[in-house]
Structures are given as C-alpha cells and as structure tokens.
Amino acid sequence: MSxxxxxxxxxxxxxxxxxxxxPQLTMGLALLIVVLKGIGLRTGRPEFxxxxxxxxxxxxxxxxxxxxxxxxMEFQFGTNWAGFSAKAGGVIGQTLAMEGxxxxxxxxxxxxxxxxxxxxxxxxxxxxAAVALFVGSWASGYFIVTTNxxxxxxxxxxxxxxxxLSIADLGAYLANPWGLLEYAHTMCGAAVTxxxxxxxxxxxxxxxxxxxxxxxxxxxxxxxxxxxxxxxxAMPTGHEQGRMVAAHQPITLAAMEGHFKxxxxxxxxxxxxxxxxxRKLDNPIELPAVxxxxxxxxxxxxxxxxxxxxxxEWPTNIELLYFxxxxxxxxxxxxxxxxxxxxxxxxRGWLATSRWLLWSIALAFPFxxxxxxxxxxxxxxxxxxxxxxxxxxxxxxxxPTVHGGSTLFTxxxxxxxxxxxxxxxxxxxxxxxxxxxxxxxxxxxx
Amino acid sequence: MEALxxxxxxxxxxxxxxxxxxxFGAGALHLLVARxxxxxxxxxxxxxxxxxxxxxxxLAGGGVLFLAFPKVLASGLSGLYLAVFMxxxxxxxxxxxxxxxxxxxxxxxxxxxxxxxxxxSVLAPVLLGAxxxxxxxxxxxxxxxxFALPLFDSFSPGGALGILDWYTxxxxxxxxxxxxxxxxxxxxxxTDGDVSSRSRAxxxxxxxxxxxxxxxxxxxxxxxxPHVMGAVAKRPLAIAATLAACVGLATSVLxxxxxxxxxxxxxxSAFVLGLLAATAASLYPVWLRSTIDPAWSxxxxxxxxxxxxxxxxxxxxxxxxxxxVCYTTLIFRHHRGKAHAAAEGEGY
Ligand code: HDD
Ligand code: HEM
Ligand code: HEM
Numbered sequence: 001m002s003x004x005x006x007x008x009x010x011x012x013x014x015x016x017x018x019x020x021x022x023p024q025l026t027m028g029l030a031l032l033i034v035v036l037k038g039i040g041l042r043t044g045r046p047e048f049x050x051x052x053x054x055x056x057x058x059x060x061x062x063x064x065x066x067x068x069x070x071x072x073m074e075f076q077f078g079t080n081w082a083g084f085s086a087k088a089g090g091v092i093g094q095t096l097a098m099e100g101x102x103x104x105x106x107x108x109x110x111x112x113x114x115x116x117x118x119x120x121x122x123x124x125x126x127x128x129a130a131v132a133l134f135v136g137s138w139a140s141g142y143f144i145v146t147t148n149x150x151x152x153x154x155x156x157x158x159x160x161x162x163x164x165l166s167i168a169d170l171g172a173y174l175a176n177p178w179g180l181l182e183y184a185h186t187m188c189g190a191a192v193t194x195x196x197x198x199x200x201x202x203x204x205x206x207x208x209x210x211x212x213x214x215x216x217x218x219x220x221x222x223x224x225x226x227x228x229x230x231x232x233x234a235m236p237t238g239h240e241q242g243r244m245v246a247a248h249q250p251i252t253l254a255a256m257e258g259h260f261k262x263x264x265x266x267x268x269x270x271x272x273x274x275x276x277x278x279r280k281l282d283n284p285i286e287l288p289a290v291x292x293x294x295x296x297x298x299x300x301x302x303x304x305x306x307x308x309x310x311x312x313e314w315p316t317n318i319e320l321l322y323f324x325x326x327x328x329x330x331x332x333x334x335x336x337x338x339x340x341x342x343x344x345x346x347x348r349g350w351l352a353t354s355r356w357l358l359w360s361i362a363l364a365f366p367f368x369x370x371x372x373x374x375x376x377x378x379x380x381x382x383x384x385x386x387x388x389x390x391x392x393x394x395x396x397x398x399x400p401t402v403h404g405g406s407t408l409f410t411x412x413x414x415x416x417x418x419x420x421x422x423x424x425x426x427x428x429x430x431x432x433x434x435x436x437x438x439x440x441x442x443x444x445x446x
Numbered sequence: 447m448e449a450l451x452x453x454x455x456x457x458x459x460x461x462x463x464x465x466x467x468x469x470f471g472a473g474a475l476h477l478l479v480a481r482x483x484x485x486x487x488x489x490x491x492x493x494x495x496x497x498x499x500x501x502x503x504x505l506a507g508g509g510v511l512f513l514a515f516p517k518v519l520a521s522g523l524s525g526l527y528l529a530v531f532m533x534x535x536x537x538x539x540x541x542x543x544x545x546x547x548x549x550x551x552x553x554x555x556x557x558x559x560x561x562x563x564x565x566x567s568v569l570a571p572v573l574l575g576a577x578x579x580x581x582x583x584x585x586x587x588x589x590x591x592x593f594a595l596p597l598f599d600s601f602s603p604g605g606a607l608g609i610l611d612w613y614t615x616x617x618x619x620x621x622x623x624x625x626x627x628x629x630x631x632x633x634x635x636x637t638d639g640d641v642s643s644r645s646r647a648x649x650x651x652x653x654x655x656x657x658x659x660x661x662x663x664x665x666x667x668x669x670x671x672p673h674v675m676g677a678v679a680k681r682p683l684a685i686a687a688t689l690a691a692c693v694g695l696a697t698s699v700l701x702x703x704x705x706x707x708x709x710x711x712x713x714x715s716a717f718v719l720g721l722l723a724a725t726a727a728s729l730y731p732v733w734l735r736s737t738i739d740p741a742w743s744x745x746x747x748x749x750x751x752x753x754x755x756x757x758x759x760x761x762x763x764x765x766x767x768x769x770x771v772c773y774t775t776l777i778f779r780h781h782r783g784k785a786h787a788a789a790e791g792e793g794y
Contacts, residue, residue, distance in 0.1 A: 064545035067498060068538040072531075074505055077512065078523025079530050082592070089516020090751035094758060097509030101766030104505055108498035109773035113780065116495075116793045158754070166752030170761065399524035401594035410531040417535060421542060428549050438791060 005398045007407035008080040013380070014411065017373055018418050019073055022066035024372050027141055027187065028194020029059045030134040032225060036217070037127045047213035051221075052130075053118065054214060054437035055198065058429060059133075060115040065425050067108070069418070074100075080407070084387055084397030090166035091157050091173065092147045099143035107136035118440060141190070142183050149179030151388050152379065153248055159391070178244055182379075185237035189375060191229035192335060193368040198222030199342070200365035201433055203358040211436040216352070223346055223361070227339035234332050239294065245382070246295035246303075249389065252382035254306045255315045256325040257291055266291040266303035270330075274322045279307065316384045324377035331371040338364060447756045448746040449731070451514035454763070456726040458510055462503035463574070463722060464628075464715045469493040469500055471629015473540065473567025474622065476560060479633060479644040483553075486560055487787035490544060490794035492636040495781050497544060499774060501537070506770070513759050517591055517749040518733040525585055525593040526577060529609045533573045540566035548794050568622060575621025579614030582725065583670050584743075587736035591744055603670045607737065613670045620659040624721070627652040628714045631698060635707035638784045646702065649710075653699055660721075671735075677728035684727035691720025 040048030156173030199222025205215035272284035599608035694716030
C-alpha cells in the first residue's frame with residue numbers, strides 16, 4: 001500500500017470515472033438537442049422547442065460538471081503519470097492539444113449562447129449554436145478516444161534509444177483503426193445515456209400526467225433514439241471491438257471472458273465467478289462455442305485461454321475485468337430488449353398508457369451510466385499490465401517523485417468535493433424535472 | 447523550432463493570464479463592487495459568457511507544453527503536485543459557483559456561491575503567481591530532470607525549498623494585485639451604473655498597490671534570481687517587453703482618468719502581457735532552472751519533443767489558433783456593449 005503507483009491508479013481511476021459520468025450525458029444530449037431543435041425548426045411545432053429548452057438546461061448543468069471535472073484530468077497526465085507523459089508526450093500531446101484548440105474552444109465559446117441565447121438569437125441561429133455544441137463535444141470525444149486508442153493499440157510512432165516516443169505518421173495516428181472503432185462504440189454508448197435520460201423524464205412526466213406535450217416529445221424521441229443507439233452499441237460496434245481485442249490483445253479477451261483453458265469451440269460464459277487462483281470459473285452457465293464465433297467468426301475456432309500465457313502478462317485485476325465486461329454486455333442486451341418493446345408499444349399506440357412500461361423506462365436511466373463505466377473499466381483493466389500496449393508497463397509510467405501520502409491526501413479531497421458536487425448536481429436536476437419546461441422568455445419564480 | 451514552440455507556449459499562457467485574469471480580478475472584487483443581487487448578476491453577466499473560453503487558454507497552453515516539451519510538463523506538474531491540486535480545487539469551485547448560482551433564487555444559496563466565487567477568485571491568482579515565482583526562483587531538479595517540493599519548508603528561497611516561501615508568496619500577492627486592478631478596469635468598461643463607478647474607484651486605489659508590489663517583487667527577483675534580472679538588461683526583447691509593460695500601465699491610469707475605459711483595460715492587458723513576455727525573454731531558453739546544478743536545468747533544447755513531433759504540430763496548430771481567435775471575436779462581438787443583469791432564468 002505504500003507503493004505510490006497504487007495511489008496514482010486509484011486517483012486517476014476515480015477522477016476519470018467520475019468525469020466520464022458527465023460527458024456521456026452531454027454528448028448524448030447534444031445529439032438529441034440538435035434533433036429536437038431541427039424538428040422544431042422544420043415543422044414549427046412549439047412542443048419540440050419547449051422540450052429542447054428543458055433539455056438544454058439539463059445539458060448546461062451537466063456541461064458545467066464535465067468542465068470542472070475535466071480540467072483535473074488534463075493536469076493529471078503530468079501530476080500522476082509524469083513518467084508516461086515525459087516519454088509519450090511527443091505522440092499523445094498532439095491529440096490532447098488538438099482537443100483543447102479544436103474542441104474545447106468551440107464548446108466553451110458557444111455554451112452561453114445555447115443556454116441563455118434563445119430569444120436573442122432567434123430559431124435559426126439558436127439551432128446553429130446547438131450544432132456547434134454537438135460538433136464540439138463529439139470532436140472532444142474523438143480526440144480523447146484517439147489518445148486512449150494509442151495506449152491500446154499504438155500506431156504511427158517511432159521510438160528512440162531512450163524509449164522516447166514521437167510521431168512518425170500523424171495521419172496513421174489519427175486514423176488508428178482501433179480508435180475509429182472505439183470512437184464509434186463510445187459515441188453509441190453516450191447516445192444511449194442521453195436517450196435513456198430523455199425517455200426516463202418523459203416517462204416520469206407521463207406517469208404523473210404533467211407537461212403532456214413535452215413529455216410525449218421526450219419519451220418518443222428518447223425511446224426511438226434509445227433503440228437505435230443500443231442496437232448500434234452491440235452490432236456492429238461492440239462486436240467489432242470484441243474482434244479487435246481478440247486480434248490484438250488475446251490475453252485481454254481471455255481474461256474478460258474468464259477463459260482459462262485453450263481449445264476449439266470455446267463457450268461464452270453468461271454467469272460464473274472467476275477463481276483466478278484455481279484457474280476456473282465457478283458455477284458457470286455457458287453458451288457452447290459462442291466465444292469462438294464472436295472472436296473469430298467460426299464456431300470451431302481455437303480460442304487461447306489464460307493458461308497459454310505467462311502470468312506476468314495477465315491483466316492485474318482479472319476479477320473486476322471479467323465482471324465489468326459482463327455487466328456491460330448484459331446491460332447492453334437488456335437495453336435493446338427494453339427499448340425494442342417500448343418502440344413496438346409506441347408504434348402500436350400503447351406506450352402512453354402502459355404504466356408498467358413507463359415505470360420501467362423511468363427507472364432505467366441509471367443503467368447506461370453503469371454500462372459506460374463498466375465498458376471503460378473493461379478497456380482500461382484489460383490493457384494492464386501495459387500502459388501503452390506492448391511498449392510501456394504501467395509500473396514505468398508513474399510520477400517518480402510524488403509519494404503515496406500526497407496522492408492519498410488529494411484523492412480524499414477529491415472524494416469529498418465530488419460527493420458534494422454530485423449531490424448538488426442531482427438536486428438541481430431534480431428541481432428542473434419538477435419544474436418542467438419553461439416557456440420562452442417568461443421570468444421564472446421558483 | 448524549439449524556440450518557436452517556446453514562444454508559442456509563452457504566448458498562449460500570457461493570453462490566458464490576460465483573459466482569465468480579468469475574470470479572476472472581477473471575481474476577487476465581486477463582493478466589494480456589487481452589493482445587491484442585481485449588481486452581482488451584472489458582474490456575472492459581464493464575465494459569464496467568457497470565463498470558460500478564457501480558461502480553455504490554460505488547457506491550450508498545457509496542450510502546447512505537452513506536445514512540444516513533455517518533460518517540462520511532466521516534471522513541473524509532478525514536482526509542484528500539491529499546489530497544482532489546490533489550483534484545481536479552486537478552479538472547480540469557481541466554475542461551479544458561476545454556473546450553479548443562478549439556478550436557485552434563494553438568498554442563502556446565492557450568498558454562499560458569491561462568497562465561494564470570490565474566495566476562489568482570490569486564491570487562483572495567488573497560486574498561479576506562486577507557480578511563476580517557482581519558475582523564476584528555480585526548483586531542485588536532479589540530474590535526471592525530476593524534483594519534488596513540499597508545500598512549504600524553511601520559507602526562505604535560500605534555505606530548504608518549498609513551493610511557498612517569502613519570494614513565491616510575494617509573487618502570488620503581486621499577481622493578485624495586478625489582476626484585481628485588471629479586473630476592476632474590465633468591470634469599469636463592461637458595466638455601467640454603480641458597479642462601474644465602484645470599480646473605477648477601486649482601480650484608482652489598487653494602482654499604487656500594483657506599482658509598489660511590482661517594485662518590491664522586482665527587488666525580490668534581483669535578490670533571489672540575479673541571473674534573470676541580469677538577462678533583462680542584455681536582451682533587447684526583454685527590454686522592449688518591459689517598456690511595453692510600463693507604457694501599458696501608464697495608459698491604464700491616464701485613460702481611466704479621462705474616462706477612456708476600454709483603453710484603460712487594454713493598457714492593463716498590455717501591462718500583463720509585457721510583464722510575462724519580459725520574464726519569459728529573460729528566462730529563455732530555460733524552462734525550469736535547477737537550483738542544485740544549472741547544468742541540470744530543463745531547457746527548450748533538452749526538453750523538447752523530437753523534431754518530427756514538433757513539425758507535425760506545426761501542421762495543424764496555427765489553424766486551431768485561427769479558429770479559436772474567430773470564436774473569441776464572435777463571442778465578444780455578440781456580447782458587445784454594457785453587461786446588464788439578465789431577467790431571472792435568462793442568464794447568470
Ligand atoms: C451504454 C454503453 C455501452 C453498451 C450498451 C455496450 N458498451 Fe461496450 N463499451 C462501452 C459502452 C457500452 C464504452 C464505455 O464506450 C467502451 C469503453 C472503451 C470503449 O471503446 O468503449 C466499451 C468497450 C467495449 C469493448 C472494448 C474492451 C477493450 O478495449 O478491452 C468491447 C469488446 C465492447 N465494449 C463490447 C460490447 C458489446 C459486445 C456490447 C453488446 C451489448 C456492448 N459493448 C455494449
Ligand atoms: C472515461 C472513461 C475512462 C475510465 C472510466 C477510465 C478508467 C481507468 C482506470 C480505472 C484506470 C486504472 C487502471 C489500473 O491501474 O488498473 C485507468 C488508467 C489510465 N487511464 Fe483510463 N479511463 C477512462 C478513459 C481514459 C482515456 C480517454 C484516457 C486517455 C486519454 C485514459 C488514460 C489512462 C491512463 C494514462 C491511465 C494510467 C495508466 C494505467 O493504469 O494503465 N483513460 N483508467
Ligand atoms: C472517455 C473519455 C472522455 C470523453 C469522451 C470526454 C469528453 C468530454 C467532453 C464532451 C467534454 C465537454 C464537457 C462535457 O461534455 O461535459 C469534456 C470536458 C473536458 N474533458 Fe473530457 N472526456 C473524456 C475523458 C477525459 C480525459 C482522459 C481528459 C484528460 C485529458 C479529459 C479532459 C477534459 C477537460 C479538460 C474538459 C473541460 C473542457 C472545457 O473547459 O470546456 N477528458 N470531456
């Protein structure tokens with residue numbers, strides 16, 4: 001425990017997990033706000049603008065949390081991972097600097113216009129402000145995910161005798177095949193979060209019989225977008241990511257699946273707890289040969305198990321990796337089911353009156369946050385023990401001079417601060433939901 | 447190419463200080479210049495649309511450092527670890543205070559965020575100034591280019607070093623005075639009514655404080671880092687920047703007295719830019735000076751990323767800068783004219 005690396009990992013893992021709770025919502029809502037504003041602009045129907053106005057307020061709150069929790073992330077590359085930054089800055093510094101200059105400037109410049117400018121700008125320009133925020137936040141996602149993809153699957157770099165990395169081919173680095181896929185999948189995940197939040201609030205208002213028009217717009221948009229995004233999360237993006245992992249990180253795949261023994265017709269575990277010391281899965285319920293198919297598109301393909309690899313190459317936290325991955329995939333499957341049913345009910349005209357379904361949708365909004373977090377834990381724990389896959393071990397990346405005491409102190413500070421901010425955020429969102437959409441330009445007295 | 451990136455990084459950080467500096471300054475004076483809720487919302491309306499964009503210049507500067515001088519970023523941030531986290535906490539509270547305040551109209555809620563905002567706006571310039579003080583004074587870099595400093599130790603730049611000692615605290619307080627003056631001039635220009643006249647009066651009272659602290663801090667630098675002051679006299683760029691700072695400061699006073707509020711604010715901006723440019727020009731090529739052995743310092747040459755990376759960065763960075771300047775211009779144009787408190791629910 002006095003190993004500083006442990007505390008660096010804990011601090012970074014905690015703060016990034018917390019940060020990502022907000023961007024996934026903002027990126028998802030940014031897309032849906034553009035959709036709502038676009039429909040409102042084309043059809044001139046006021047309920048779309050009313051619903052958009054409500055969601056823009058939620059967006060503003062979530063954006064503020066994303067900004068203040070994001071700034072520490074940028075600095076933590078230097079404070080916590082100084083060894084890594086000094087060696088890899090010549091490569092990953094490119095995308096981190098691009099994110100600041102291409103994405104953050106765009107977002108931060110137009111945020112106030114989107115949140116406060118509807119009356120002054122008029123419908124068309126206000127729509128453009130929404131588009132600017134959408135482009136900015138999705139660009140931000142691209143740059144940061146490309147940075148992460150380099151750590152998962154390094155391309156486009158050279159390395160000198162001291163192990164210092166630099167860019168050899170900027171185009172290849174930016175078009176990292178792992179990164180493009182990771183980006184597509186991550187954005188689908190964000191859209192799921194946004195859509196579920198929208199549908200949940202719509203369902204809640206419907207159950208209470210409040211704000212009927214905005215409730216209908218939010219519910220219907222959320223349900224349809226939720227189904228599309230959930231399906232795209234699984235197929236093709238999630239599935240292709242799995243194949244990418246199988247091709248480039250076979251040890252990770254074995255660990256994610258709790259797959260210890262090599263062999264053809266590898267089964268996919270649905271339930272079971274990995275016993276790493278005993279090298280087996282307890283009380284497994286398995287789908288025979290499915291893992292072989294998922295990984296290599298062939299039911300009889302050989303899938304290497306962990307036993308094929310030296311233990312020094314195994315991910316360091318196989319238990320959490322296994323559960324994270326299974327939680328993501330399990331939830332992803334449930335999402336498709338729930339939104340599939342809801343879309344069917346919507347199409348048949350039963351959704352608005354089906355109370356059990358509205359209750360289910362209203363209660364479902366936390367789960368995409370869990371699925372996204374679990375997905376990132378799969379990716380980041382699966383990468384271990386490498387910091388940059390095949391190039392640099394996590395143990396070499398820490399800050400050589402920062403000791404555990406300092407890191408624990410600041411981690412505790414963050415824990416307290418983030419707890420309070422999280423509670424305030426939830427309280428303000430709850431107030432907005434209670435209040436419902438505001439008419440344009442009426443002073444509010446709450 | 448290292449020199450170019452050194453200049454780019456310095457420029458971005460200097461623009462950051464000028465821009466975020468005016469909203470730090472406005473925040474530090476918030477409770478003094480704005481008494482009623484309406485007046486406080488007027489101050490927030492003046493900086494609200496800008497503060498986040500201003501702060502992005504800090505991230506952009508960090509990005510440039512990361513891309514071009516990764517070792518400087520890594521060594522500096524890890525060595526000043528505790529101060530960096532305190533700055534982060536202050537920035538978090540400040541951003542949240544600005545964004546959350548307007549959501550509830552309760553008096554206690556708003557009083558709490560006003561105080562938080564003001565306190566955070568006082569601490570941020572002090573911490574940033576102290577960080578600059580560390581750069582000027584030097585840090586105990588070892589042969590492999592790393593260092594670690596506790597928050598404070600002997601409190602003397604000559605004894606056992608800490609992040610805070612009398613010199614770096616002096617830099618921090620000077621930074622606070624300079625930016626408070628800067629923020630007062632911004633509010634004088636951007637607001638009207640009582641807020642503007644109170645800001646004008648405060649700017650007049652802060653001016654002598656700025657001059658005195660600047661002179662004291664300069665004397666401190668002569669004592670703590672004589673080589674830096676020596677370089678100022680020998681380098682034309684440093685002399686020019688110092689002159690620009692003096693002209694800027696003079697403009698800020700003369701224009702304020704004549705009611706040229708925008709000119710006064712621009713004068714103060716030139717003052718801040720000039721100070722930072724003079725400091726950078728006299729430090730160059732050193733980023734972080736080792737107090738143990740000057741040969742171990744991190745410089746633009748020995749801490750730069752490989753030439754391929756520097757060249758790749760030049761391919762796209764200028765375009766990004768042009769875009770950023772366009773957005774900033776657009777936003778300042780959209781919000782031109784005096785800032786007024788918005789109706790409840792329609793602004794900060
Ligand atoms: C709502 C969110 C969500 C949902 C429903 C899913 N995922 Fe996911 N998944 C993510 C959110 C996510 C993520 C947070 O966006 C991750 C983390 C890193 C990344 O690229 O995306 C991720 C990573 C990720 C990885 C990469 C792991 C690694 O890099 O080691 C794989 C193989 C999958 N997912 C597979 C799936 C499959 C087969 C799903 C089918 C149901 C699925 N995901 C649903
Ligand atoms: C928001 C989603 C993310 C989550 C939840 C997440 C989670 C984590 C966790 C839990 C760790 C610690 C792993 C361990 O030490 O065992 C970690 C490490 C790390 N992550 Fe992420 N991460 C996310 C996104 C990113 C992105 C986008 C990047 C890069 C730009 C990144 C860079 C790193 C680095 C540098 C480390 C430290 C080195 C290491 O432990 O391997 N993370 N992350
Ligand atoms: C899964 C990974 C991540 C994604 C998709 C992501 C995306 C975003 C987005 C869309 C924003 C805008 C604010 C918001 O929407 O809430 C944001 C804010 C921010 N993020 Fe992240 N982020 C991720 C991880 C990281 C990491 C690893 C860093 C550190 C380098 C980081 C640094 C920042 C910063 C500094 C901001 C504030 C920007 C501002 O002031 O406008 N993010 N992030």
